[in-house]
Amino acid sequence: MDAEETIAVIGAGLMGHGIAYLFAAAGHTVRVYDPAPSALASLPDRLDVIADLLGHEADVPARVSGHETLAAAVDATAYVFEAAPEVLELKRSIFAELERHAPRSAILASNTSAIPISRIAAGASAPSRIVGTHFWNPPHLVPLVEVVQTDNDNLPAVDKTIALLKAAGRHPVHVKKDIPGFIGNRLQHALKREAIALVAAGACDAETIDDVVKHGFGQRLAVLGPMEQSDLVGLDLTKNIHDTLMPDLDRTDHTHPLLERLVSQGHLGMKSGKGLREWTPEQAEAVRRRLRDFLYKQSPP
């Protein structure tokens, strides 16, 4: 893969700046578009923070430039990664603009967390070059990227994107069905569905949920996936547990009322001081620092 290929990132927010950084670290020239002047103005400082964390020289963030128009950012690019807000209509309008301004040969990727890619590509004149690339936060530290296939037509674009990501030191996986939430968020939110239901049912408090995960099976998750773990303990044991447990697990088929209520009361989590748990600014900052330090230690050099 040619490290000199130019890459555009649409949206300079939490995800966009990290995606831009990781491609710059792989040697690419990266152009970033964001309509918010404040996002473009703060971009260099936010890239410098990553460079400091990773011990990179200034030439890495210097490969990233901010642009006030989408057309300027995507000119002569090989790949475009969209990381704008999670709103279907907005993403559709961005992809319509990308079709107008990006080179015909460019692969267009969306970093949507959960929206099926075919919904974003609906109405596109060349949907076969549109793929999903679901990075994880922070994208410069977490190696996984889910690359989403919509149908057989976009398979060549999926293969090229996987090659690009591997060359950039990421760990891409191929998601073969264009389903809401792809793989990672389906797994993550299946766990959250049960966690929220347990708290709502009074089985434990939210802190206990976190303790059970962090001090229990979470300790091994980074080195032992659930399929490996099932095979390790034996599928006979796994089946016996499922025979007892499956009928009892939560099967609410909509957002849980406890979550609805907290959001409607303005309890949004760390940013409002209360969510499922209560947070002082210092406690919230300590969690962020702990996470960043841990992920940094895990990340490849």
Ligand SMILES: NC(=O)c1ccc[n+]([C@@H]2O[C@H](COP(=O)([O-])OP(=O)(O)OC[C@H]3O[C@@H](n4cnc5c(N)ncnc54)[C@H](O)[C@@H]3O)[C@@H](O)[C@H]2O)c1
């Ligand atoms: N935050 C996460 O943990 C996470 C993880 C994986 C995927 N995602 C997905 O990545 C995408 C971006 O999320 P984020 O957390 O970086 O959001 P964010 O709010 O931090 O950043 C979004 C950026 O997009 C910009 N923007 C608004 N309208 C735009 C437009 N028309 N064109 C280009 N940019 C525009 C905003 O100014 C902002 O800077 C979403 O689809 C989100 O679901 C987020």
